[in-house]
Amino acid sequence: MVIKAYLLTSFNIAWHIQNIILAGIILLILGLLVYMLSYMYFKSIYDKKFEKWSLISDLLIRKAIFYDDDEIEDDTLIPVTARAEKLMHNKYFRKLLVTEIISAKKNITGISADNLKHLYVQLGLEKYALNNLTSSRWYIKARAVQELTIMDMKEFVDQLYSYTDDKNDLVRMEAQSALVQFNGFDGLRFLDTITYPISNWQQIKLLQQLSHLPPSDIDMSIWFKSPNSSVIVLALKLARNYHRFELHDDIISCLDHSDPWVRFEAIQCLTEIYTDETSDHLISRFLNEILKNQLAMIKVMQTIGTDRDVLFLLDLLTYDSDEIKIFAARALAQTSKNGLDSLLEYSGKADQSINEIVMHIKGEIAA
């Protein structure tokens, strides 16, 4: 009886709960509908307003770009209309103006670009950007770093340096790019100290920035000893891209690194930076490598291999892995005349799969 009474009370409570939940759900549906429709309504109003503001900022930017003084001085004032000056107090207008200035600055160089920077400083926009650097929101902080970089505000480089090891990946990426933008290869000094990994995406970005600069003999040896694997990987890519032959021994030492990512990049790097002994280094480590790195090693040997490596490559044709066999056959065919002859001779005695591989390789060569 007690259990029954208890259950009855529970069911009554549940009845009330479900009523409340149902009412709540219906209210939420209505609330969401009102919010969504209001959003669309106000957005259409704001879009019209933004269109007008866009015209004002376009005019301002055009004035700066086509400012007719030959050389703009620090105290020169680019004319700003009273309307624009008044709107500068509106943060949404400022945001729009900065976006448009940045977009224009990215696509122009020379005097026009200097004029845009002048306009940016004249309007005091850098102060807002500096203020945003202290924001607790990562995207505001990252946007501020990006803004100062694009606007070429070199005077804040020391301030930006502290963000190169920020806990947020976007903030540190932008800060690292800023340093490279301002100081070229010397800007890479942040690699000496950073603790967070540099993603492949960021590496692509940094390498692309550096590709516009003349090559440099910057000392990279310290980066090969970094406890941060991604720093070593970036150093390896730099060594490869800029043909830093003097780093051959450092690269070879990376073949024994514990991180397979570092070893992979080191192997790739040896395609460009090698000596007569490089193949021996690869062969001696081949058995202990993971498949991906073994394939990379064979691919390197395709480029740097000599007659000395033919026996090793022929031995690979006995492996179980189809990928190793086909990579080895390709390397043999391209290493030397002796390699191709050995491959053809071997295929005469080998099983059907090797013959198919040889036919495949012949087809590749013919194409």
Add this chain to the structure above:
Amino acid sequence: MSWQTFILHFFTYGILLYSLILLICYVLIGAFSISETRSYLHKNSFTDYRLLASSTETPSMSILAPAYNEGANIIENVRSLLSLHYNNLEVIIINDGSKDDSLEKLIRAYDMYKVDFFVGQQVKTKPVRGVYKSYNPVYRKLIVIDKENGGKADALNVGVNIASNDYFVCIDVDCVLEQDALLKLAKPFLEGANQRVIAAGGVVRIANSCVIEGGRLVKVNLPKQFLPRIQTLEYIRAFLLSRMAWTKLNGLLLISGAFGAFDREIVINCGGYNTNTVGEDMELVVRMRRYMEERDEPYKVAFIPDPLCWTEAPSTFKILGRQRNRWTRGTIETLRFHKVMLFNPRYGILGMLSYPYWLFFEFLAPIIEFFGTIGLIIYCFTYAINWSAILIMIGVLCMGILYSIFAIMMEVLTYNQYKERKDILRLVGVAILEPFIFHPFVVWSAIRGNIDLIRKRNSWGEMTRQGFAAEKKVS
């Protein structure tokens, strides 16, 4: 209170409890989705994809597009794939023993010849009859494979064996991709510095009534037909809410077979696509995750909310029913293959959250809903109307509508593909009608999927499509 009443109450409030937990899940999915989408949009605003387009460091990609009797549109579809913006790309079309003239058309249109090609067997497959390449250097990216019919999974496995790149993107050959789709899909693989990104999925959107010219999407329109329009809402809900939320938790189990990118090395290590299930897309992702968990290697399955892939949705109940039947069977088979993970802490989020969610709220939900509705009808006919049960039913319906309207709101606030206010109102109308017209049919198809699985009927189910050209005429 009689025992009969007690049992009635017990089931009624059992369903209430189930609905409450589902409601909490929906609220959490909404919250996580907002957080993940905001974060993605902020990050994306810093991204310059031109960098990837011009860099030599871009990861190499192979597109795998299985084709079975796609002769009607295959030439245009392949042309569309060849025109994608990506540097380091090969396009592999796998003719899975088509009975039509797909292969002959491809050979003629792209000036192809049979090459001596060694096909490795990293993953076991049905025999390959021939590999074709083009004489014309313009089509040097294109490889066509002719193989014996073995189903979509087997065709994809052949593609995995032949692909020469680090990552592959599997797509349905009749999908229309945005020009920068591959650039956007490649980026997550470059971002994983601390954890290996093993797969990345993208949003699939409904292309019915959209304007497609020369294999490119020219104008987005809300589908004019009722069924595709409802599926538009369904896809927004699934991709913009559910998958984004699971991505936030790193617990995503499904990347659509229509458009997803995978790390080839991990796929091969896992044994490739499973040919014994009709849900090969979900099964592969679950198996890859399980593989990484068992090796204690940090990993991530990424998902990007940009609308990158457009597909034609079924516009008849017959074809839709087949599709949903198959999806149900695929889900059950996948859950059955990997049942060891259920509430197994060794598998982390995967075992403690993702798998149980799919079991209780994706697999069981239609069954509970079906029997709940049958029970309610029986009560009504036996004059034992239970107002509590009816209220719960109304509550569940309203919950569904709320969730749909929230999804529409997310769409408006983020990508806003349907810019006309009347289109949004139409979507709201669809959200209100869906629980009464579309949802019961989906539940019934799921029940039929369960029955077919028990009766060991495991056919793929023919998916006849109108084709975009035909659609254009309709519109």
